[in-house]
Amino acid sequence: MSVRIAPEPVVVDELITETAGRLFGELCTHEAVQAAEDSGGAPDIWEAFCETGFDLIAVPEEAGGSGGTLAEAIEVLRLVGYHSAPIPAAENGILGGWLLAQAGLERPDGLVTVVPPRAADGGWSGGETCSVSLNGDGTAVLSGDAHRVPWARSAETVVCVCGFDGTSTVVSVPASECTITPLPNMAGEPRDTVSFDGATGRAAPAPHGVDADALAQRGALSRVALMAGAIEKMCQLTVSYTNERVQFGRPVARFQAVQQHLVWAAQDAALVRMAAEVAAREATRGDAPFEIAAAKLVANQAAARATKACHQAHGAMGMTQEYPLHHFSRRLWSWRKEYGSDAHWSAVLGQMATGVGADGLYPLITSGTAALA
Amino acid sequence: MRFTPTELTGPELDLQTEVREFLAAELPPGAHEPCLGMAADHDREFSAKMAARGWVGMALPSRWGGSDRTAVQRFIVVEEMLRWGAPVGHHWVADRQTGNVILKFGSDEQRERFLPPICRGELGFSIGMSEPDSGSDLASVSTRAERADDGWVVNGTKIWTSNAHMNDWFICLLRTAPMEDGNKHAGLSQFLIDLQSPGLEISPIPFLDGSHHFNEVTFHDVFVPDVNVVGQPGMGWHQNTTEMAYERGGPDRWLSPFSTVEQLLREAAGTPMEDAVSDLFGELAARWWGIRNLSLSVARLIDEGEAPSVESALVKEMGTRYEQEVVEKLVQLIDEEYSPESESLFERLLAQCVVTFPGNTIRGGTIEILRSVASKGLQGLPA
Structure with a gap:
């Protein structure tokens, strides 16, 4: 009988990995992903995704969702990233x-x-550029502009959360009441501006633990999962390409200078996938502010290194639109900046690390959020 | 290649608690001068205390004096010792690799003779690989062992041998047959050599800061009995490669600067901290958390019967570079002109890191060699 109790394992159903992987593998071809970028959406891929129920994974069945755990939803997002599926699965x-x-x-x-x-x-999830006023009758009026709203142009509903923990409110606004100005991120994914212009939405109080901070953490976790998939695929492309590309009479992967890029990228792929899976495991069990912050910071930094290594190993081919490397590298550069930059998460983590003090620093590394209590 | 996330079980967490309590009592924080990772002080008494708890040679079978513990349990003990800066130098090599080699390739007579005293923390081992003309190209070693009655006669020189002046035994890779055309890995054998043997001369090669770790070990007709040959003569390369895998991917490859970082936080307590310094603690904690999870998953793979050589090489290559990155980040932020004799313990440790950490990406196989091992694995080629 042990004194310290290990938590229950968090298991992801292999069928989820298999099904989502097969679906995206068939639909998210290089051409399809490029076409989605050119047209601003991929309704056919989204429809096929919805047919599997993955669009509402981890949303409780009694709320009209598909059920499942957060860890399972994160696994689906990892595959979205791996296949650069051009769909708003997280949102x-x-x-x-x-x-x-x-x-x-x-x-x-x-x-x-x-x-x-x-x-x-x-x-306030809309930032300082817009505001909300609650009417007290279950409705709210929004004004101003919300920026970088993913896939707003295709959405029927825009959701936001305002107020602080315990007193925060979720507001749901029909997109038809808003003016949407398209804007792409660096990967050509829609990150639109939503002008509310006095749009009226339905409002309801959020329970304890649901506020802008909690949304920021879940959003960061979603980006880590996407990034883990993208880095892994980018590495696989790089290993294949450098084995096929012959210069000086042999595959360039035989050169030590090129091997260095392969090894460094593989390390970052492993690091980010580990970070995503451990953070997802802890977030499935409960609050995981340390793991999510650490995972996003590690992913942001790894994205910078791995994109550099993979591009360098590809040479000029990686700089062309005809070759798919850019689907992954441009997404990584974009996702790195979404839901928290390096500076933001370093500061959050710095507060935690200095807060536990010298004697608590290693326990923080080994036990994470549990060491903050 | 796949690093599967794992976490400690209840009994493993209890072991972690036990090690922390042991260390808090033996080496109270702030009251001892931490060592920098595995380049630790040699303290036979401390090694004996650890051994009394069953923490030396712990993954070896109880039949030979070990504790039948797992790679993960050893990981837990080692990571706590290293992050604390404990003086684990005396038993370090025997615990990490030599015990495993003797268990795997040695005779029952050798197991009986060496493993129980290793597990009691008594025997310190040095490693005889590098020579004046053989570093990364290890297969080119030319120190010879020639056949004699009931044994071998050794002549030649090993260099950069850590702690031969303090240790008891020497596990050596020697040439027992001439190099064959097309197979440079043939003709090598592993020997256990008593460092007190007649004809064996140990002289210091001062480290760059003047300290004494490295030695030159010269053999003048040193007799080694047959019973000290490990495994089959001629199989040395294979055995040595297996041995190197034990050297890789563990906490010793990413924890070396931890006690320095911890000491900075200890000394900064009670004074306002600049944002840049606070942010750095956060950044370092995050990276260590990630790398530790990778390294722990390698230990779990070993317990599951896998031989994760590519994974180990990837972690070691990444971990040792990270150790240097940590030091560089500290150097960039700290205004003080630290020295090995600064009043502040943090500054003394940082000065020591700056001067000695270039060796971290060299010892036990340079990162260039590791990249070659790892990239072959990534491409599905034989290493």
Whole structure:
């Protein structure tokens, strides 16, 4: 009988990995991903994704979702990243779907997206450029502009959260009431501007633990999962390409200088996947502020190193649109900046690390959030 | 290649608690001068205390004096010792690799003779690989062992041998047959050599800071009995490669600067901290968390019967570079002109890191060699 108790294992059903992997493998060809970028969406891929129920994975069944754990949703997102599937899987499911379910708001038909919280403006997910006023009758009026809202142009519903823990409110606004100005991120994914212009939405109080900070953490976790998939695929492309590309009479992968890039990229792929899986495991069990912050910072830094290594190993071929490396590298550069930059998460982690003090520093590394209590 | 996340079980967490309590009592924080990772002080008494707890040679079978513990349990003990800066130098090599080699390739007579005293923390081992003309190209070693009655006669020179002046035994890779055309790995054998043997001369090669770790070990007709040959003569390369795998991927490859970072935080307590310094603690904690999870998963793979040589090489290559990166980040932030004789313990440790850490990406196989091992694995080629 041990004194310290290990938590219950978190297991991801292999069928999820298999099904999502097969679906994206068939649909997310280089051409399809490019076409989605050119047209601003991939309704056919989204429809096929919805048919599997993965669009609402980890949203409780009683709230109209597909059920399943957060860890399983994160595994699906890892595969979205691995195949650069051009769909708002995170926004519709574990972010927007989660907020609606938590607040008990009805889930309208069609795609749901979320206004990402601005790190500097705790309490209101729309940032300082827009505001909300609650009417007290279950409705709210929004004004101003929300920026970098993923796939807003295709969404039926825009969700945001305002106020602080315990007193925060989730607001759900029909996209038809807003003016949407398309804007791409560096990978050509829609990150649109939503002008509310007095749009009226439905509002409901959020339970304890659901606020802009919690959304920021879930959003960061979603990006880590996407990044883990993208880095892994980028590495595999690089190993294949350097084995096929012959210069000086042999595959360039035989050169030590090129091997260095392969090894460094493989390390970062392993590091980010580990970070994503451990953070997802802990977030499935409960609050995981340390693991999520650490995972996003590690992923951000790894994305910088791995994209550099993989591009260098590809030479000029990686700089062309005809070769798929850019689907992954440009997404990584974009996702690195979403839901928290390096500076943001370093500061958050710095508060935790200095807070536990010298004697608590190693226990923080081994036990994570549990060591903060 | 796949690093599967793992976590400590209840009994493993209890072991972690037990090690922490042991260390807090033996080496109270702030009251001892931490060592920098595995380049630790030699303290036979401390090694004996650890051995009394069953923490030396712990993964060896109880039949030979070990504790039948797992690679993960050894990982837990080692990581706590290293992050604490404990003086584990005396038993370090025997515990990490030589015991395993003797168990795997040695005779029952050798197991009986060496493993129980290793597990009691008594025997210190040095490693005889490098020579004046053989470093990364290890197969080119030319120190010879020639057949004699009931044994072998050894002539030649090993260099950069850590702690031969303090240790008891020497596990050596020697040439027992001439190099064959097309097979440079043939004709090598592993020997256990008593460092007190007649004809064996140990002279210091001062480290760059003047300290004494390295030695030159010269053999003048040193007699080694047959019973000290490990495994089959001629199989030395294979055995040595297996031995090197034990050297890789563990906490000793990423924890060396931890006690320095911890000491900075200890000395900074009670004074306002610049954001840049606070952010750095956060960044370092995050990276260590990630690398530790990778390294722990390698230990778990070993317990599951896998031979994760590519994974180990990847972790070691990454971990040792990270150790240097940690030091560089500290150097960039710290205003003080630290020296090995600074009043502040943190500054003394940092000065020692700056001067000695270039060796971290060299010892036990340079990172260039590791990249070659790892990239062959990534491409599915034989290492």
